[in-house]
Amino acid sequence: PDCLPLQFLSYLGACDRLLKQGYDEGQVEEAMEMFQYSEKKAAEFLRLLAQFNDMGFQQNEIKEVLLLCGNQRERALEELVMK
Numbered sequence: 001p002d003c004l005p006l007q008f009l010s011y012l013g014a015c016d017r018l019l020k021q022g023y024d025e026g027q028v029e030e031a032m033e034m035f036q037y038s039e040k041k042a043a044e045f046l047r048l049l050a051q052f053n054d055m056g057f058q059q060n061e062i063k064e065v066l067l068l069c070g071n072q073r074e075r076a077l078e079e080l081v082m083k
Contacts, residue, residue: 007037014039018046034067044071052080 011032017039018028023046031049035041045066051073052062057080065083069075 011037014042018043021046023050041071048073048076052076 014037015025015028015032018031019025021043027046027049028042031042031045032039035045048066048071049059049062052066053059061080061083062076065076065079069079
């Protein structure tokens, strides 16, 4: 049988670590795809998403702004407040 590619195992490991931090599975998978499987960028995105969500902003707006601002918290917050 073929071995699983190393990239796939690394992806599974990253997803597992993010899930253990309490993030939703669907959001973890989506974040990993959005950031070309960069665990660091996906983790930052999920952290900010949860933070802005707790502030009462709409999830779809948060995602859009975070992508536009490249996960820059201050810029994203300014954009969200202006909407």
